[in-house]
Amino acid sequence: MFTLDSIETFEQEIKKSRFLAVAGPIASEAAAKEFFAAHSDPAANHNCWAWRIGQSYRFNDDGEPSGTAGKPILQALDGQSLDNVAVVVTRWFGGILLGSGGLVRAYGGTAAACLRTASKVPIIATIEAHIACGFGDLALVQARLAARPGVQITAETFDADGAELAVTLPEADAQEIVRMVTDITSGRAVIKLPDKRPS
Structure with a gap:
């Protein structure tokens, strides 16, 4: 298992909507909440997030259709064997609906791209x-x-x-x-x- 060395960001535009992922290392659920508060944009349409610490995890769709945002972000974390990490993906709506499949790909893909570029360190027991x-x-x-x-x-x-x-x-x-x-x-x-x- 790995965690992140530092905070990483990744931004992309998908059908005129702007998606910004911010990922970083966390040590507790309280730290995850602080991370989301610090890196969410209240002026954006959606601030969707996920975190994992060992067997504990949470995710949130923040108003997007159920299962289209938070869960794909969590899957991006798990797909790269990351632990003690939080990711928030902020969306500024561009006027074009993406549909459920498009949202899953946009949120999961933005989170995964951010995590791929992040500097990782092994978690030592x-x-x-x-x-x-x-x-x-x-x-x-x-x-x-x-x-x-x-x-x-x-x-x-x-x-x-x-x-x-x-x-x-x-x-x-x-x-x-x-x-x-x-x-x-x-x-x-x-x-x-x-x-x-x-x-």
């Missing part, structure tokens, strides 16, 4: 881990984690004994990273992975 270590090991642990691709320190809390780091790890590398932290701290660090006892 990650897990959240917690690493507790003493102050003596902290700088080395932080440096080694920062040097690993895909690893992010998302929070740090301190107490009298040292620090606890909340860390996002690529799932495929989690065990190797745990071994590395254990080795560089000579087993002094306590590492908690999801649904597992401390290691």
